[in-house]
Amino acid sequence: MAFKAKIKVTLRPSILDVQGKAAQHALENLGYSSVESIRIGKYMEVTIDEASQAEAERVCSEICQKLLSNPIMEDFSFELEPVN
Amino acid sequence: MADVTVGIVVFPGSNCDHDTEYAVASFPGAKPVMLWHNDHDLKGCDAVILPGGFSYGDYLRCGSIARFSPLMREVIDFAGKGRPVLGICNGFQVLVECGLLEGALIRNAGRKFVSRQTTISVANNTTIFTDRYEKGEVLRVPVAHGEGNYIASPETIESLESNGQVAFRYTDAGGNATEEANFNGSMNNIAGIVNRQGNVLGLMPHPERASEALLGSEDGRRLFESLFAHLGGA
Numbered sequence: 402m403a404f405k406a407k408i409k410v411t412l413r414p415s416i417l418d419v420q421g422k423a424a425q426h427a428l429e430n431l432g433y434s435s436v437e438s439i440r441i442g443k444y445m446e447v448t449i450d451e452a453s454q455a456e457a458e459r460v461c462s463e464i465c466q467k468l469l470s471n472p473i474m475e476d477f478s479f480e481l482e483p484v485n
Numbered sequence: 486m487a488d489v490t491v492g493i494v495v496f497p498g499s500n501c502d503h504d505t506e507y508a509v510a511s512f513p514g515a516k517p518v519m520l521w522h523n524d525h526d527l528k529g530c531d532a533v534i535l536p537g538g539f540s541y542g543d544y545l546r547c548g549s550i551a552r553f554s555p556l557m558r559e560v561i562d563f564a565g566k567g568r569p570v571l572g573i574c575n576g577f578q579v580l581v582e583c584g585l586l587e588g589a590l591i592r593n594a595g596r597k598f599v600s601r602q603t604t605i606s607v608a609n610n611t612t613i614f615t616d617r618y619e620k621g622e623v624l625r626v627p628v629a630h631g632e633g634n635y636i637a638s639p640e641t642i643e644s645l646e647s648n649g650q651v652a653f654r655y656t657d658a659g660g661n662a663t664e665e666a667n668f669n670g671s672m673n674n675i676a677g678i679v680n681r682q683g684n685v686l687g688l689m690p691h692p693e694r695a696s697e698a699l700l701g702s703e704d705g706r707r708l709f710e711s712l713f714a715h716l717g718g719a
Binding site: 417419420423468469471473 | 545546549553581582588589591592593594595596634636637638670
């Protein structure tokens with residue numbers, strides 16, 4: 402059974418996000434003075450074929466820890482839903 | 486004098502592999518051997534170098550995909566046996582991604598890719614990679630990276646410092662670890678660290694690009710000399 406995982410990987414709050422800072426600065430130049438901060442992360446869609454939702458969740462969590470995020474500087478979260 | 490065989494790992498996207506090969510070959514008694522990332526064989530080498538570049542196009546995170554190359558399993562095993570592994574620039578990024586070294590390397594604090602000559606100081610001259618330098622000696626070694634900002638948890642930084650694992654720091658020409666000299670924002674001006682056992686070194690500056698006078702500096706040579714001497718060579 403296939404499941405689609407929608408994974409978000411974000412820099413930990415303590416980590417400086419220079420990319421976000423640059424984008425914020427550009428918005429400031431465009432006149433958007435109300436934009437206080439931008440943090441840029443990654444969004445990934447992963448299709449996982451497993452027998453159950455619980456098993457797919459286990460695999461998804463494992464791949465996030467092993468490869469898709471670096472726990473020293475990033476956090477991850479995901480939503481999982483069955484694919485018809 | 487016994488010959489020292491030095492394996493240089495070539496990942497898709499490595500671009501300092503031949504510079505490193507050239508630098509290694511300039512030492513009498515040292516023989517470079519190129520190792521393809523997809524192989525399983527370290528070809529009997531005495532030391533392994535992970536060169537600079539953009540392995541796997543820096544996809545996902547710098548060094549994160551290279552870490553899972555078949556050959557990296559051999560390299561991790563090799564390091565685990567106490568054998569020497571040196572990671573330069575992207576090689577340093579691979580070493581932190583695979584956990585052979587602590588911490589992480591994030592985007593330079595100043596946002597820019599920095600490619601220029603820098604000055605670094607020898608923070609620990611008792612490692613197998615640095616014992617031909619004086620402690621506190623200032624070296625001119627170039628850098629070329631966009632993601633060399635070294636970070637780690639406060640506990641990790643403290644243990645790196647108290648165990649003498651910081652090998653090199655960004656300093657001014659007088660050897661002072663100033664904020665100005667720390668162009669990429671690294672914690673404690675860290676430019677290079679060794680693991681707890683001292684057999685794995687990772688650094689962002691390029692010693693292979695400071696290996697002959699024509700390149701503007703020879704200050705990187707003694708890093709290789711230190712290592713090769715330990716391996717019974719030159």
